[in-house]
Amino acid sequence: MKDEEVNILLNDLLEVYGYDFNDYSKASLKRRMQRLFALDKFPSFAEFRYRVRNDEIYLKRFVEEITVNVTEMFRDPAFYKLLRKEVLPLLATYPFIRIWHAGCSTGEEVYSMAILLQEANLLHKSLLYATDLNPDVLEKAKAGIFPLSTMKQYSENYILSGGTHDFSSYYTTRYDYAKFNRDLAQRMVFATHNLVSDGSFNQFQLILCRNVMIYFEKPLQDRVLTLFDQSLEPLGFLALGAKETLRFSDIASHYKQLGKEKIWRKGAS
């Protein structure tokens, strides 16, 4: 696929469906489009384009495939350890805790957070808003069913994050899947939200958006950080992915990083 063809598809998405990917990093988008084109064995670009423009069911697959939906439970255990030790004790002082997982994909991080909150006896007074632009991945997140093959890794991550319970007590096994306990999902709210085009919808004490902004070009990164800043209460926390940073952004001066993990605390005013 040529760069022009990628741009044609991006324009189609905007024109026909209102999805705006023009400010996404192009190298990754192009690679994922090429991968999908090969995977679904289209004989020509014209046929690929026709399908995207005219088949709404295929469009869902297309959007899900060109965006990256790889995620993990307790990824970067040191990050979760810091949440446990430094952030949750401060959140505990609030009568009610609101958390936003922006770009939550299939929900592994939301369930990780629910486990942390439950272990700190805070889940009952928390609300976890989990949003993504793909409705299909949100359905998976809602179900809380993940491949059993990943549980060994997740359990190791959990222990490294400071978890002391038996990780397998959080789910029941069915065939090749682990279904997470319903009480973890009780305080979760799932909704579609597009960071490119949608605005602030609530005030939070903690916003997590990990490995989402690496796919955005700089102007969109700045827009999204401003959106988070508007959605975060004074003294709230913003958590990013291991290779993402607030440095060089417009909002950086109001935030202070906690140690070397990618968690920043907003100033008091």
Next chain:
Amino acid sequence: MAQGSIIKKELLLIGGSAGSLEAILQLLPAIQNEKGLAIVLVLHRRNSESLLPNLLSEKIAWPVKEAEEKETILAGTVYIAPADYHLLIENDKTISLDYSEKVHYSRPSIDVTFESAAEVYGESLIAILLSGANQDGSVGLKKIKEAGGYVIVQDPTEAVVSYMPQYAIDHVRVDAVLPVAKMPALIHELLP
């Protein structure tokens, strides 16, 4: 005479897996880089190892750093793909990181970086594939060849693990198969 000598080479890509660290520690200090080639290293490694930039800094005079997202690739600098992210290169020669599915059980994947660099750098690219135990790198080398780049593979008889270089030789029309000790001279010759 090497074919690349009339085209300015801008970027040297080095991909390696099992058994490639020794080769890199031998190769990089031996490259004469007064022409200011940028170098990107893609190595399969364990999550926790972030020691490589320090290790290399002690052995070579030019700047060595872990690649950061949105960073512009500068001449004379060595960039190391961070563990657990794919490294892609944008048309404006900035770096993008990507946490998508592993390729050949690997993240970073050599193929992902090589393919993306081929599109951006074309003929101004040199790629080296070193020791390793999987098939990563071959598809990328093929793309680099098609785009006019120059492709070097470590002599499998010398490699600690021969599978990866041998697989590339079997599937790609490579420009040179060499022991590491002979690579710096060839690279020097390719630079105009």
